[in-house]
Amino acid sequence: MTTFDAFDTEPLLPDTLPESPFPILAAWLAEASAKALTPNPNAMTLATVGADGQPSARIVLCKSLDPVAGTVVFHTNFRSRKGHEIEENPSVALVFHWDHFERQARIEGDVERISDAEADAYFATRPWERRLGAWASQQSQPLASRQALFEAATEKILELDIDIAAAVRGDPVDIPRPPYWGGYRVVARRVELWHGSTGRLHDRAVWERELPVVDNAGWRTTRLQP
């Protein structure tokens, strides 16, 4: 049937949906990062559910994405609220929202820890202040005052014997990764890509697969009504 001329019928997702959503997701993230219209284009909402069934959500940064494996990595403190909830229940949800591009990506999946070697390699790339911060902050624990946080940071400088003069000069300083800090890899089970369009006739598609992935089994995909 022909459609009313005023409709913008240009497909926003390909007419024939690709086998995996990840090449599109990677391209959307790359485009948002390249255009840098917001300070953190790699920001995503992470929802976790603890043993009591109460969902909680917060923003974390996507630090890498493996389009072949269908995985997304973020880094955090394993002893934080999210860390405890993930240890109790590894099923999580992620949402990217690129408002300027009218795009949303929703990911649901299971979390596993990245290896110590991978976490060390990423931690070493962080500016010294952030590496110190990972030691000074017992993320999600009560804090008596802001001053107490600076005192904790100062104590850590002494305890870890950090050459602070060198750090301030911009010289490399050795600050190891705290054992309770590292990366989580979300292995996607369900991915939904959403592209906004006029008249709320958005384009929306979902890809699903079983976890664990056996024999490179692929995704089932379908378009969804907006």
Ligand SMILES: Cc1cc2nc3c(=O)[nH]c(=O)nc-3n(C[C@H](O)[C@H](O)[C@H](O)COP(=O)(O)O)c2cc1C
């Ligand atoms: C833009 C932005 C990026 C953030 N990135 C991270 C991150 O990558 N990892 C992290 O642990 N917290 C990050 N945070 C802080 C979290 O949102 C959250 O406050 C913190 O992780 C504690 O959450 P929890 O108590 O639920 O564990 C970020 C916050 C914002 C606003």
